[in-house]
Ligand SMILES: O=P(O)(O)OP(=O)(O)OP(=O)(O)OC[C@H]1O[C@@H](n2cnc3c(O)ncnc32)[C@H](O)[C@@H]1O
C-alpha cells in the first residue's frame with residue numbers, strides 16, 4: 001500500500017479526460033495534476049522545447065512526492081516519455097501504447113485512423129507502435145492543430161467548433177472503422193468528431209485506455225492507495241485558475257476539484273564558470289534550445305578567479321566547476337577548451353588562452369601559432385589540429401558529470417573571417433577551406449567541439465540533476 005499521490009501532466013486541460021477515468025476507476029488514488037496552460041498548445045513546438053517544458057512539469061510533480069507519473073498528453077509522450085522514464089526510478093506511463101493496443105483489438109477492417117497534434121503525428125509513434133504489434137493494420141494519420149486551441153479556449157459548443165471539426169476531418173471520413181483520439185483534449189470534442197466520422201466508427205480515447213495500464217502497474221509494484229477519508233486532490237495550472245476551473249467543473253462535475261495557479265521554474269538558470277564572452281555567447285544559444293538561461297562569472301563579480309593549474313582539460317574544467325559550485329552552492333557548468341595542433345604535440349592545448357603570454361589578445365595568440373608552424377608545417381597534411389572541450393557539471397557533495405568532444409580541422413596560413421572568437425579565424429573546418437570564423441553561429445554550434453559536448457551533456461544532465469535529490 002502506498003498513499004502517495006499519482007502525478008499527471010498535460011499541456012493544459014486535456015489531461016482532465018484521464019483524471020475523470022482515474023476518479024472513476026481508482027477511487028483510492030490521490031491526484032496531483034499540472035497543466036501547462038500558459039504554454040499550450042505544445043503540438044506545434046520543437047522537440048527540444050517540448051522536452052524542456054515536460055521536464056519542468058516532471059520536476060514539479062517530483063517535488064510533490066508522487067509515486068508514479070502519467071503523461072496525460074500525447075505530445076509529451078511522443079517526444080519526451082522515453083527520456084524521462086530512463087531518468088526516473090518511479091513508474092512513468094504514457095498514453096500512446098494503450099490507445100494503439102485498444103485500436104488493434106477493435107478494428108474489423110484493419111483500417112485505423114489517428115488524429116493528433118502536429119508533433120505527435122510527426123513523431124509517427126502511433127503508426128510505429130500499431131504496425132509493430134500488427135503489421136496488417138493500415139494507419140491513416142491526420143494532424144488537427146486547431147482542436148487544442150478550441151478546447152483550451154472553451155469553445156467546444158460553438159458553431160465555429162463544428163465547422164472546424166468538419167473541415168479538418170474531411171480527409172479521414174469514410175476511410176477507417178476505428179479512430180484514435182491521439183490527444184487527450186480531443187474527447188472534449190467527442191460528440192462533434194463522432195457526428196462527422198459517422199456513428200459506426202469506433203472512437204478510442206487513448207487517455208482512458210491508459211488508466212487500465214495505470215491500474216496494472218499499481219498492482220504490479222504494490223503501489224495501491226488505501227481506502228481513506230483524507231484524499232485531497234491538487235490541481236495546478238500555469239495559466240488562469242478560473243478558466244481551468246470552468247473546464248474542470250464541466251468535465252469532472254461542478255465543485256469536484258479546486259484549481260490553483262502555479263509558476264513552473266521554466267527559467268532554469270545555470271551558472272557557467274567562465275569569463276570568456278565568446279564562449280558565453282555560444283553557450284547562451286546552445287542552452288536556450290533546451291530551455292535554460294545562463295549566467296557567467298561576470299554576473300558574480302565577488303567570486304574569485306579560479307587558477308587553471310591543471311595539466312589536462314578535465315582537471316581545469318573540474319577546478320572551475322567544482323570550486324565555484326562549492327562557493328555558490330548551486331549547479332555550475334565548467335568548461336575548459338583549447339586548440340591542439342598535432343605537429344606541436346598537442347600544443348597550445350590547455351595553454352590555448354595564455355599561449356602568447358600572460359594576458360594576450362586573440363590576435364597575439366594567432367600570430368604566435370602561425371609563427372610556430374611557419375618553419376615546420378608548410379603542407380596542409382602537416383597542419384592538422386582539433387579543438388577540444390571538456391564540460392563538467394558540478395554540485396557540492398556530489399560526483400561531477402564529465403563529457404568531452406573534439407572538432408577536427410587544419411590550421412590555415414592566414415586568418416580568415418570575422419565570426420566566433422579565439423583561434424577561429426585560422427581553424428579550417430574538417431577538410432574544407434572555410435574557417436570557423438567564416439561560419440554562422442548556428443553552423444559553428446552544430447558542428448563544434450562545444451556544441452557536440454553540450455549535446456552529450458544534455459543527454460545525461462536530467463538524470464544527473466535527478467540524482468542530486470537523493
Ligand atoms: O577560463 P575561462 O574564463 O572559461 O576563459 P578562457 O578563455 O580562459 O577559456 P579556456 O581556459 O577554456 O581557454 C580556451 C581558449 O582556447 C581557445 N578556444 C576555445 N574554444 C574555442 C573556439 O570555439 N574557437 C576559437 N578558440 C577557442 C580560445 O583562445 C580560448 O581562450
Ligand SMILES: [Mg+2]
Nearest residue numbers: 308336353354
Ligand atoms: Mg582559461
